[in-house]
Amino acid sequence: MTCEDVRPRLLDQRRGRLDAAADAEVRSHLRDCDACTRALAGEATLDELLARRLPRYAAPPALKKRLTLLGSRARPPARRAAWLRVAAPALAAGVVLFAGGMLAGRATRSDALAALAGEAIGDHLRVLVRDRPFDVESGGPHQVKPWFAGRLDFAPAVPVPEGSGLELQGGAVGWFLDRRAAVVQYTLRKHRLTLLVFRDDGLAWPAGTRERDLRETTQRGFHVVLWRAGGLGHALVSDLDASELRAVAVKLAAGS
Ligand SMILES: [Zn+2]
Known part of the structure; x- marks a missing residue:
């Protein structure tokens, strides 16, 4: 190797x-x-x-x-x-x-949100400090999306919504708690955004989270927006202003 x-x-x-x-x-x-x-x-x-x-x-x-x-x-x-x-x-x-505690599924709404967000922020920080953050550099969604085939047991969408200002930088395979995740990296102006996509079965979500409901929180100065769509969990993390990150998440959720 x-x-x-x-x-x-x-x-x-x-x-x-x-x-x-x-x-x-x-x-x-x-x-x-x-x-x-x-x-x-x-x-x-x-x-x-x-x-x-x-x-x-x-x-x-x-x-x-x-x-x-x-x-x-x-x-x-x-x-x-x-x-x-x-x-x-x-x-x-x-x-x-930690993963075992999460999977027990008994978390209250705020615990569940905090735990999911904490994991997402950890993954975002990993990307920020790595000297090689991507396993595939972006030549556009048509290069990044197929790269995940065979590396994950699901096919994540890699949307770049028109008018969002997002630039796709690349992707990698990482972990979200006990499961593999697509780690997709975007920039918006000078800000870096990480979108994590992972299978959502067995994860403790805040009670009553329905398809494409956005759940938001802030920890350690990072904003996190989470949603579920089509059996997949999504977490978007950035130090971008909360309302701006929410606007991006609305567009990404529509394409996921
Ligand atoms: Zn080596």
């Missing part, structure tokens, strides 16, 4: 979602590749920060700066390896516990 093959699989590897053969190939690559090992450590650190350490209402610029610093900090190889061995199992367990 080359670095190109390994990078999109790092998050899967961390979550134990690779089959034995792929897992062995990724591990063997990691033994010899410092850059990919650093990328894996970055994912682990990000998970940890997102799960426990970040102040809940930190302003986005301060938050982004901290994450960027963290991503670029070089660790000595031996120390890094030791740190990973100790931290990775605990972090993985934390992710599973």
Whole structure:
């Protein structure tokens, strides 16, 4: 496997979602590749920060700066390896516990919304701090949408509504709690927007959320709009002004 093959699989590897053969190939690559090992450590650190350490209402610029610093900090190889061995199992367990709590389906309306939004913001932050945020660069929706075929067990719409001002940047496969997600990246002026699309069966949604009802919330200075359409959950995240993000979500929901 080359670095190109390994990078999109790092998050899967961390979550134990690779089959034995792929897992062995990724591990063997990691033994010899410092850059990919650093990328894996970055994912682990990000998970940890997102799960426990970040102040809940930190302003986005301060938050982004901290994450960027963290991503670029070089660790000595031996120390890094030791740190990973100790931290990775605990972090993985934390992710599973959190997902398990979500899936129990007993959350109140505000808990359910907060939990879904928190996961979406985590995914958005991952995109912001990665040095290679896309697995496919955009040449337009006709390039990004087919790229997801065979990588997901559903076909996400990749709309670019006319007059929305959105520019499609690219896409990647990520995770939303316990399931794979299409991670679609847009810009609107200087703002970056992440649209996550994932299967919505078994997820705890705020009670009474009907098809294409928009649910909105703000955490850590990021706005999140969530909706369900055709068996798929959608989460749109940005630091864009809340009313402007809602207007974009209305257009995206109409096309999803
Ligand atoms: Zn590599």
